[in-house]
Amino acid sequence: MATDDKLEILRDGALHVTGRLVDASNATLYATSSLNNEELICIYKPIAGERPLWDFPDGNLASREVAAFYISEIGDFRVVPPTIMREGPFGLGAVQEWVTTAADLDVIEIAQSSNAQIRNLALFDIIINNADRKFGHILVTPDNAIFGCDHGVSFHHENKLRTVIWQFADLKLTGEEIEKIELLLSKLDTSHLGKYLSELEVSALFERANALLATKRFAVPNPNWPAVPWPPY
Numbered sequence: 001m002a003t004d005d006k007l008e009i010l011r012d013g014a015l016h017v018t019g020r021l022v023d024a025s026n027a028t029l030y031a032t033s034s035l036n037n038e039e040l041i042c043i044y045k046p047i048a049g050e051r052p053l054w055d056f057p058d059g060n061l062a063s064r065e066v067a068a069f070y071i072s073e074i075g076d077f078r079v080v081p082p083t084i085m086r087e088g089p090f091g092l093g094a095v096q097e098w099v100t101t102a103a104d105l106d107v108i109e110i111a112q113s114s115n116a117q118i119r120n121l122a123l124f125d126i127i128i129n130n131a132d133r134k135f136g137h138i139l140v141t142p143d144n145a146i147f148g149c150d151h152g153v154s155f156h157h158e159n160k161l162r163t164v165i166w167q168f169a170d171l172k173l174t175g176e177e178i179e180k181i182e183l184l185l186s187k188l189d190t191s192h193l194g195k196y197l198s199e200l201e202v203s204a205l206f207e208r209a210n211a212l213l214a215t216k217r218f219a220v221p222n223p224n225w226p227a228v229p230w231p232p233y
Contacts, residue, residue: 046093062094063196068151075184106212117146133163
């Protein structure tokens, strides 16, 4: 099914909650969205179920999930499942397509490898300043496609990059990666992104992307911030 069709079902379909992911720190509800005899399994994260954080604005995590999908799409990273903001049974929240993962694969081994899709995810995380890339937030499908989820603590204006993917640190960017960043900057609609992020956070995103173009290298850990989230899975 095409991404636009999935977005339509997520946005306009009847949303029914059928369960909850009990290990999640914020309310993360398993649901289905049905429209015109089509159904998508999805995750619904109502803003009302977000726990306050000391370093991020209250009630803003769902917005960052939607912003991450936007950056993934216009930058041609294609690592975030279709995600929209909508009203649901428990109020306004982010709704994202559920990704079925391969149970027999070692996610840790894949995440620590030189896999090109993992490298693409690592570059994406630098741009969105992901402060919580755990192994459990890396989704590998049965056909070996790789996606990322849980981007609620991203886009801070300070350098808070915290990830389990550091094997590419300080490596030179390829020509294709440089073109991808340039594409992102050329297509980025600041007014649209401003619906989800502050003006300072949008400016910081531009600064991170331009810094990558200037150095032409992957970022290295911030010496003043933990490099890896804890727990890492």
